Amino acid sequence: MPKHSNFDEDRLQEACKANIAKIAREFGVSRTTLADRVKKAQSPFSITESRKNALTLYQEKALIAWIVKMCDWNLPPTAKLIEAWANQALARANAERQQVGKNSACYFILRLPKHLSLAPVKQNLKESKRIQAEDTGALSFWYDQLATLLKDVPARLVYNFDEYSFQPGQG
Structure with missing residues (x-):
């Protein structure tokens, strides 16, 4: 006054x-x-201390560790998987039902430290020609004939030749 x-x-x-x-x-x-x-009386914006983030700093560190582990296993998580993980973490931590936004996983990936070199993953779907070429009737007939042919052959003599490896005993 x-x-x-x-x-x-x-x-x-x-x-x-x-x-x-x-x-x-x-x-x-x-x-x-x-x-x-x-x-x-607004403080400057800081990504690490932003109040807009639904996850706490501890939860974000755990999420980063999970993403790194999944990438080490050659199973990089998609944005939907990251969103689901964050929602589960929030459900475990809070009594009220709080969820992250639909784009929060993409923004989280962009905020990750650059030395982790983690990027969003887009899953490749089958091409439509390959889907249309599949004939379940012909495939089931072929596998039925193969089953009758291999009925008396022991498993140790069955080999799996595929495009990735040679695995004796794997049928």
Whole structure:
């Protein structure tokens, strides 16, 4: 409360604007940004300490460790898997039902440390020609004939030749 009765709010605002402009010029920052910060008493945005993040710092570290482990196993998680993991972590930690947003996994991946070199994974779907070429009737007939042919052959003599490896005894 001012000591003088002839206090004028407009004059006080003008005085603040002049000082903010002078300070902004002195430090080489935008006057409007500085004025907004003073007006709203807003702290600068920090990704690690953002209050918008639904996960705590501990939960984020656990999620990063899980992503690294999955990538080490050559099973990089998709954005949907990361979102599901985060929702499960929130469900375990909170009594109320809080969930992350649908794009939060993508933003989380972008915030990850660069030395981890983790990137979003897009799953490759079968081409439509391959799907249309599949005939379950012909395949089941072929496997039925193979089963009758291999009925009396011991498993140790059955070999699996596929495009990745040679595995004796695997049928």
